[in-house]
Every structure is written in structure tokens, then in C-alpha cells.
């Protein structure tokens with residue numbers, strides 16, 4: 001049987017924008033560095049030194065977890081790469097003083113359960129915030145990016161929806177107090193949030209927490225793309241099935257999130273998928289299987305950005321047809 005492979009490369013959008021230097025028109029362009037998924041060997045080594053500061057207005061460094069109610073400073077220091085990256089970020093800020101850096105706190109399971117436990121009591125929240133502010137200042141970040149995915153899920157509890165608001169409110173209040181009492185610029189506060197309306201309604205009282213955050217980072221990617229699902233774009237701006245970024249932004253706005261606080265996420269990764277034949281490469285067609293590339297811990301078929309670049313180097317041809325969105329065949 002003839003299998004045809006296709007690869008979604010949403011990443012090309014980002015490349016094109018940077019090539020044309022149109023990025024200067026972008027008011028807020030958030031760049032995320034997640035050292036845990038970057039291979040530590042050449043030629044894939046990536047550090048803030050490699051970041052084009054004209055491309056990003058904000059850089060997020062991921063991440064520091066929790067140790068009980070406090071942030072896990074010991075694991076941060078044990079991870080030499082994180083410490084080094086944070087030093088590089090400071091250098092980058094010297095080159096571009098307008099650049100803002102934020103420390104991402106949290107991550108996926110089991111951190112979600114720890115967040116739920118910590119936020120459940122006023123004493124737990126206080127302990128968290130008191131451990132957080134001095135560390136973020138000491139490391140030279142301009143703000144905190146809370147990555148609690150998601151209230152009530154992944155080992156969370158039924159009270160999370162309320163305690164989430166308490167936590168955000170108390171963080172904002174303490175950031176304000178710290179700023180005015182020390183005469184420093186207030187730390188920024190951003191949070192990661194889901195894209196589905198069901199996810200929003202289950203975990204978030206939007207009108208309540210919206211007023212305390214500076215911005216939200218919407219996980220508006222992976223609308224499609226997993227193995228065994230029909231072919232579809234990872235981050236469609238629009239579509240006929242309502243599963244797209246436009247609808248997600250409407251869902252957040254309808255529930256009270258002000259537009260200027262919303263950041264959308266666009267995938268810079270790809271999926272490598274196979275269909276039965278080349279004539280099957282169309283939206284909605286079923287996928288046979290995702291095929292793995294080497295050096296990837298994220299699962300079969302998943303491609304990180306450097307792997308997308310490798311495929312392009314090896315002669316992958318980029319086409320928009322027949323899917324009206326860039327992909328490699």
C-alpha cells in the first residue's frame with residue numbers, strides 16, 4: 001500500500017514574518033523557550049543567545065515547578081541549563097531594554113494537583129506568593145506566567161474554580177504591594193488557559209479573574225493533528241466546523257475577557273502524518289498513522305521546530321494546495 005506523508009508546518013508563517021521584518025508591526029509577540037524539550041546536543045542547542053530580539057517583545061522561560069506550597073528553587077538550581085538560560089536572558093535585555101521576560105511557573109500533571117492543594121487555603125497561597133516574588137526578582141524576570149493546567153482537572157478538586165480566582169487576585173495584590181513598597185516596576189502576571197468553551201466554563205470564572213491578569217495565553221493550537229483524527233490544520237484561524245482561533249477568541253470575549261489581554265498561540269511544531277494515497281490529502285480525510293522522527297520525546301508523529309527545519313533542508317517541498325495551508329509533502 002502506498003502511503004503518502006504530509007506534514008503540517010504552521011511554523012512557516014513565523015519564518016516568513018521574521019524574514020520580512022513585518023514583526024515590528026506586532027505589538028506583543030510572545031516567545032516561549034522550553035529547555036526540557038530542546039536536545040542538549042549540536043546542532044540543536046538553542047539558548048536565548050539565538051533569539052532574534054526583534055522577533056519577540058516578551059520571552060517566557062519554562063519552567064519552575066512546585067515543592068509543597070513553595071516554588072521548587074532546588075530543582076531550578078539543579079538544572080544547570082535553566083540557570084544558564086536565565087543568565088542569557090539578562091544579557092539579551094541589556095541589548096534590548098524594552099524586552100520583557102517572564103518566568104513560567106507550573107506545568108502539566110502532577111503540578112496541577114500541587115497547585116490545587118496549595119491554592120486550597122489562604123496560608124498555602126501566601127506561602128507560594130512569598131516564595132515566588134523574591135525568586136523572580138533575584139533572577140531578573142519582569143513577571144510571572146502561571147501554568148496551572150487546569151483548575152479542577154489532572155488531579156485538581158471541585159473548589160479549584162473559586163480558589164483559582166483567589167490565587168490570581170492575591171498574586172496581583174501582592175505584586176502591587178511589592179512594587180509600591182519597594183519602588184520597583186510591578187511584576188507582570190500572565191496565565192495559560194484552554195481554548196475550548198467547555199474547558200473555560202469548567203475551570204474559570206472569567207469576569208472575576210480577568211481584572212487581575214495582564215494577559216492570558218490561549219492554547220489555541222492542536223485543534224487537529226493527533227493520530228487517528230481527520231486531517232485538519234493545527235491552528236486554523238477560521239473553519240466551517242467552529243473549531244478555530246476566531247471562535248475561541250469569541251468564546252473568551254463573550255465570557256468577559258477584554259480583547260487587549262488575549263494572546264493567541266500558534267503552533268511552531270508539526271505533525272507527520274500518513275494517508276492511504278496522495279488523493280486522500282484533504283481536510284477531513286482519515287489519517288493512517290503518525291510517523292516518528294528520531295530524537296523526539298514528544299511521541300510518534302510529533303515534530304519540534306528544528307525537525308521541521310531539517311525536513312525543509314532535506315528537500316521537502318512546501319505547498320499550500322490542496323489544503324490551502326502550508327504543509328510539506
Ligand SMILES: *[C@@H]1O[C@H](CO)[C@@H](O)[C@H](O)[C@H]1NC(C)=O
Nearest residue numbers: 133174176177178179181182
Ligand atoms: C508588602 O510588601 C512588603 C515588601 O515587599 C512586605 O514586607 C509586606 O509584608 C507586604 N504587605 C503585605 C500586606 O503583604
Ligand SMILES: *[C@@H]1O[C@H](CO)[C@@H](O)[C@H](O)[C@H]1NC(C)=O
Nearest residue numbers: 161165201204205206207208
Ligand atoms: C463568578 O463569581 C461571582 C462572584 O463570586 C459570581 O457572582 C458569579 O456567579 C460567578 N460566575 C461564574 C460564571 O461562575
